[in-house]
Amino acid sequence: MSDFDDDYDFDSLPTTRPAGPAAPEAVRVAADPARRRGANDADLHGILQQVFGYNAFRGEQHDIIQTVTAGDDAMVLMPTGGGKSLCYQVPAIARHRAGLGVTLVISPLIALMHDQVGALEELGVHAAYLNSSLSGEDAQRIEREMMSGRLVMLYAAPERVTNPRFMAMLTALDERGLLSLVAIDEAHCVSQWGHDFREDYLQLAQLHERFPNVPRVALTATADDHTRADMRERLALIGAREFISSFDRPNIRYAIVEKDDAKKQLLRFLNDEHEGDAGIVYCQSRKKVEETAAWLTSEGISALPYHAGLDADVRRRHQDRFLREDGLVMCATIAFGMGIDKPDVRFVAHLDLPKNIEGYYQETGRAGRDGEPADAWMAYGLADVVNQRRMIDESPAGEEFKKLQRGKLDALLTLAESHDCRRVRLLSYFGEMSSACGNCDNCLNPPATWDATEAARMALSTVYRFRQHSGLSFGAGHLIDVLRGKVTDKTTQHGHGTLSTFGIGAKWSEQQWRGVIRQLLSLGHLRSEGEYTTLVLTDSARAVLKGEVTITLREQRETTRGSGRTRRTSGSGSGKSPAAAALQADMDADAKARLAALKAWRSEVAREHNLPAYIVFNDATLAQMALTAPSTLDELAGISGVGAKKLEAYGREILRVLEA
Numbered sequence: 001m002s003d004f005d006d007d008y009d010f011d012s013l014p015t016t017r018p019a020g021p022a023a024p025e026a027v028r029v030a031a032d033p034a035r036r037r038g039a040n041d042a043d044l045h046g047i048l049q050q051v052f053g054y055n056a057f058r059g060e061q062h063d064i065i066q067t068v069t070a071g072d073d074a075m076v077l078m079p080t081g082g083g084k085s086l087c088y089q090v091p092a093i094a095r096h097r098a099g100l101g102v103t104l105v106i107s108p109l110i111a112l113m114h115d116q117v118g119a120l121e122e123l124g125v126h127a128a129y130l131n132s133s134l135s136g137e138d139a140q141r142i143e144r145e146m147m148s149g150r151l152v153m154l155y156a157a158p159e160r161v162t163n164p165r166f167m168a169m170l171t172a173l174d175e176r177g178l179l180s181l182v183a184i185d186e187a188h189c190v191s192q193w194g195h196d197f198r199e200d201y202l203q204l205a206q207l208h209e210r211f212p213n214v215p216r217v218a219l220t221a222t223a224d225d226h227t228r229a230d231m232r233e234r235l236a237l238i239g240a241r242e243f244i245s246s247f248d249r250p251n252i253r254y255a256i257v258e259k260d261d262a263k264k265q266l267l268r269f270l271n272d273e274h275e276g277d278a279g280i281v282y283c284q285s286r287k288k289v290e291e292t293a294a295w296l297t298s299e300g301i302s303a304l305p306y307h308a309g310l311d312a313d314v315r316r317r318h319q320d321r322f323l324r325e326d327g328l329v330m331c332a333t334i335a336f337g338m339g340i341d342k343p344d345v346r347f348v349a350h351l352d353l354p355k356n357i358e359g360y361y362q363e364t365g366r367a368g369r370d371g372e373p374a375d376a377w378m379a380y381g382l383a384d385v386v387n388q389r390r391m392i393d394e395s396p397a398g399e400e401f402k403k404l405q406r407g408k409l410d411a412l413l414t415l416a417e418s419h420d421c422r423r424v425r426l427l428s429y430f431g432e433m434s435s436a437c438g439n440c441d442n443c444l445n446p447p448a449t450w451d452a453t454e455a456a457r458m459a460l461s462t463v464y465r466f467r468q469h470s471g472l473s474f475g476a477g478h479l480i481d482v483l484r485g486k487v488t489d490k491t492t493q494h495g496h497g498t499l500s501t502f503g504i505g506a507k508w509s510e511q512q513w514r515g516v517i518r519q520l521l522s523l524g525h526l527r528s529e530g531e532y533t534t535l536v537l538t539d540s541a542r543a544v545l546k547g548e549v550t551i552t553l554r555e556q557r558e559t560t561r562g563s564g565r566t567r568r569t570s571g572s573g574s575g576k577s578p579a580a581a582a583l584q585a586d587m588d589a590d591a592k593a594r595l596a597a598l599k600a601w602r603s604e605v606a607r608e609h610n611l612p613a614y615i616v617f618n619d620a621t622l623a624q625m626a627l628t629a630p631s632t633l634d635e636l637a638g639i640s641g642v643g644a645k646k647l648e649a650y651g652r653e654i655l656r657v658l659e660a
C-alpha cells in the first residue's frame, strides 16, 4: 500500500503530546489557533441539495450550520425528529472540503453506529465508526483513514475519549490541523438530572482542554433548565451559542382514552388506524409486555417483546428486526428507548401510565421522526392512578424525592383528565406558550362534560361513613357497589346495605363512577392506602363535601374515531416534503402499482447492503417517485431525498422499475 500514512505506527503512539510527523504546508495553515474558516452560504445549500437531496433547511438548521461551520461552539436543543444530525453533518462536510479534516462524533449508542455510518456512505460521505465490535484489522484500517484526514466523520463512544491511545491519535491529528470539529450527540447524558446519565460523558470536557481551537457542537432533545446548565458547565461550553427550537411535534396526534378493556381498545386502534404500520406499545411490567406481544400475535399482528429481563442476544435480535423489517409492533418496557431513531414509527401506544410528563413526551416522541403523521395513544384508568401512587409511596426513596415524584405524577394526571388541547398543556409544561392545535383528540372532538359535583360528594361521604360505621376503609370496587346499591357478599358481611348512602348513586353507571373516583384521586381529595389500596379522605375532601368545589368530568365516549387519516396535518415546517400518506391518497391504481414495485426494489437493496430500508430512500421519497413517475434522471433528481450519489447509484434502476 502506498497511502501516505501507512508508515504511521499507531501502537507506538505516546500518550502525551507527540511531536507528530511533518504535515503538508497547506494543512498547517488550518492548524493555526484562528481556525475559523468555513464555507459560504452557497456551499452549504449546495451540500444540502447535492449530498442529501433536500431543498431547504428546516427551522434553525441554517443558523446552526452557519455557526458551526464558521468554527463557533453551539448548543442545539431540538425535539426528536427535528433534524439534529444535519446540524453537524453539513458542517463536517463543508469543513472537510475546506481541508480542515475529520469531525469526531461522540454518540453513546454503539448499536446504532453501523446504521448511521451506513446512511452516510449511501450518501457518498466517507464515514466510519470505532467501537469494540470491530476486528483489530478493521480498526487499524479506520485509524489510518482518520489519520490521513480522508475520513469526513468518525463516530465513537464516549469511553474512547478516556483511552490514552485514542487521545494520542486525536492529538496527532490536531497537530496536523486535521481535527475539524467535535459533535457531542445526546449531550444530556452529561447531566445527572435526567435518567440517561453516563459517567463517561464527564470526561468529554477534556476535549476542550486538549483541543481548545477545535469547535464543538452539543446536541440534545432534552430541554429542561437543569440539563441545559449542566451541559454548558460540564462540557465547558461557556461561550457556546444556544439554539432552542420549539419542542412541538406537530405531526404527532395525541389522544388519551379512558381504559375500559384496554386490550380490545388497543386492537381496535391498531386495526382501524395502523394496519401494517410499525409502532411501539409500552407496558409497565415485563410480564405484561410478554402477554401483550403474544396476544397481538394471536390476533394476526406481528409483534415482538422487549424488556431488560430478556437475553441480550434476544433483545438485540428483536431491536434489529424492528429497525429493519416493515410494520413490526414492539411491545416493550421503557428499557426500549434511547436511540430508537427509526424514522417511520407510526404510533406509540401506552397501555399503562408513564411516570411523568417528561417520560410521556420522550416515549411518544419516538413516533413520526420523519415528519409524517403519527399517533401517540394512551389508555389510562383508575387502577393506573392507584398503582403509580403506590409505587411512589412504597419506593425506598427519601420523602423529598417522593414529594417531587408525586407532583410530577399529578401533572400527568391533569393532562390525562383535561378536556382542552393536550398539546397546549404539554408545551406549557415545558415552558412554551401555544394555542389550540387542531391535531389532538380534544381539539378534533371536544369532549362533552358533566357536572360531577353531586356524585363526588356522595362518594366522599360514603367513604366517611365506612369509617364511622366500622373503622374500616374499602377499595373503589366496593365503594361503587354501595353507591349503586348492588348487594354483594361484602355489602352483606359489613352491613353496608343499611348505610344512608346505599344506592343513592344508582343513576350513574359503573364507568361514570370510576371516572369520579379517579378524578377525586387525581385531585387529591382521596388517597389510596395500604396493600389493598383502600380509599381514605384527605384534608381537602372537606371543601368538596361542603360544596365549595365543583368537579367537572369528561363524558365517556367511544374511544376510536373514524379514520380520516388523509385529512391530517403533517408537520409543515419549511423544507419538508409532502407527507407520504397524503401522497398516497392521491394515487391512482397505476401509481399504487409503481409504489409497490419501488418498495419491493428497496427491500432488495436494503438486504444487499445490510441496512434498514429507510436509509436507501424514505417513504415520502418513494411515494413522490410513484406519483410523478419521472422518466429521466433529471426529473428524478428533482425529488426531495434524491442526492447526487443516490442518483448515480440507483437512478437507472429506479427508472427501469418505474417503466416496468
Ligand code: ADP
Pocket (backbone or CB within 6 Å): 054, 055, 056, 057, 058, 061, 078, 079, 080, 081, 082, 083, 084, 085, 086, 341, 343, 369, 370, 575, 576, 577, 618
Ligand atoms: P433528530 O436527530 O433530531 O431526531 P434526524 O436528524 O434523525 O432528527 O432527522 C429526522 C428526519 O428528518 C431524517 O429523516 C432527516 O433526514 C430528515 N431531515 C432533516 N433535515 C431535513 C431537511 N432540511 N429537509 C428534509 N428532511 C430533513
Ligand code: ZN
Pocket (backbone or CB within 6 Å): 420, 421, 422, 423, 424, 436, 437, 438, 439, 440, 441, 442, 443, 444
Ligand atoms: Zn389540540
